[in-house]
Amino acid sequence: LVDAGRPEVVSVRPNEFRNVKPKILVKDGDTVQLGQPLFHDRNRPEVRFPSPAAGEVVEVRYGRRRVCQQIFIKVAASETAVEHKSWSPGDARKLNRAQLVEAMLDSGLWTSLRQRPFSVIADPEAVPEGIFIAASDNDPLPFDADLALDGREEDFQLGIDLLGKLTEGKVHLCHLRGGGKSRALSGATGCEKHSFSGPYPAGSIEAQIHYVLPYKKGRTVWYLDCQDVAALGEFFRTGAYPVTRVVAVGGEAAVERKHYRTRRGVSADFLQDGKGHLKRKRVVSGSVLGGGKKVTSTGGLGHYDNKFSILPEGDQPEFVGWMLPGFDKVSRFRAYASAPTATKPRSLNTNLGGGVRAHVATGIYEDVCALDILPAHLMKSVLAVDFEEMEALGLHDCAECGLCTFVCPSKIEFGDIIQSGIEEFLKEEEG
Ligand code: SF4
Known part of the structure; x- marks a missing residue:
């Protein structure tokens, strides 16, 4: 466990919270205190999201349709915090x-x-x-x-x-x-x-x-x-909003694989020396199998995450890859020459190893799903927007572990489909 020191910039991502419609309370150039709300939920204004640092708001970054993606705060040399009541x-x-x-x-x-x-x-x-x-x-x-x-x-x-x-x-x-x-x-x-x-x-x-x-x-x-x-x-x-967080950095492309004592909203770049080591590497806030949390090397750690996973990008095409025996390929079906040594860990990058194809009923998803769920049937009920079936097939229990996406031979993004089912369900519940 290494003390990472004080980062120069931290950030938060208002769009990472499910079912939250953020109302941004700061703009570029504002000065904020540690623990001061940066945004709140429009539907429940009492649910506030505090700043992980005191300093200057250097950028409120908006994406498509003016959806706020990230708020960057330059950490002040001497920080002041919002004071709350304290108790013994x-x-x-x-x-x-x-x-x-x-x-x-x-x-x-x-x-x-x-x-x-x-x-x-x-x-x-x-x-x-x-x-x-x-x-x-x-x-x-x-x-x-x-x-x-x-x-x-x-x-x-x-x-x-x-x-x-x-x-x-x-x-x-x-x-x-x-x-x-x-x-x-x-x-x-x-x-x-x-x-x-x-x-x-x-x-x-x-x-x-x-x-x-x-x-x-x-x-x-x-x-x-x-x-x-x-x-x-x-x-x-x-009586002060606590910002200390122990964060693990792992993955084949990480420069240093360690646990760091740092603060909320820190970037992977800061923890990995900030010398551009992470160019052309995939930085994921949280689990590599969790899905949907790709961040830039300067993007902040997710609110609920306690690790960065750093992988080599797999964007280089493999010449006549389909003809190669695949001694180093991972396959749940043991379809490559790697099958006899399939239990040994091997290098993994972000390459899908193929394009999206039609879904084939193989039973592979049910094999890997640790819960009482039939992922293929669940996916179909989500695509059909059949709320009763979604509930009966275990949408409410799904751990969003990503295994069904990882093993899918048709390269179907089960995780995205399940997420969209959850969002539809939440909208339906809201009426
Ligand atoms: S994401 Fe859900 S359905 Fe898929 S394997 Fe994990 S628990 Fe099962």
Whole structure:
């Protein structure tokens, strides 16, 4: 774990939040304090998104149809923060639910809570059946929760105790078998601990929730990252919006593969020396299999992410590639000469290895899906905009793990289709 120092510029991406219509509150040249709201949700103005730094807003970048893509903030040499009320840990534990919700909304920390189904920001008026803490990761380039929580034991425990007031059920702490060894995780009390094992997505919180409290009509559960639990405790103890974040950088094209102690909104370029090492490399905020989070090397870390995955671009055509035996190719069907050594890790870039073709019913998606879902049928129900079928086929449970996209021999973007189904469903619910 390396201390990365202070970045010169940080950024936030207002368009990364599902079902949020951002109302931008700043413009180029404005000066902001750390923790000052940069935008809020038009439909729920009480849900605010705070600045991860104090300084000057150097650019509010808009894309097509004036949709705000990113807000860049130049970090001031001497930062001032919005001051909130602080409590001793004992007094914080005496707060009631309404006081907690109000303080979290006011500070912007509320945005760290998401709800299942559909992973939207939690509804402050709902009472969840349980709150899940994500402290595990076993995607191809994993993040180490034990490392991230080292030294934050008291804040983490305070965070758990406060979360317990927000639910009528239990707080669930989820980690992988063999993990959860840090003092913060092993010593945590006031929560039910769950240990998971198995290949990816066993470490994904969405899949874990499916196994503990699967979707049923009317059931709401909330979840958040373990670092946000510690941030919650820190906020109530100090009265300042916490911006410290441990971020993993991994992937074959990364210059240095390490965990960095840095802050929210940091760019991959800053963590990798800022010397243009990331040109012609694919920077993904979050999991390589999560989908839809490609960022530029100077783009900021996603609000819910704790890693950058950096891959070689696969934009070089392979001369008569279709004729080659494929000793180094990955194939779920074991269709290449690589089949005898298929279990060995091999180099992967962003090349799809083929063009989009008609869908063929092979059963491969059902093979890899870890949940009780039939991905091919689900995809068809989304394309037919059949809401009843989508629900019956498991849209609400889908962990959006990306495996069905990864193995698809027809190169169909299942992830995008599932996302569009979720968005349609949310629109339908809004009426
Ligand atoms: S349907 Fe696809 S994205 Fe959803 S859980 Fe199954 S494999 Fe993952």
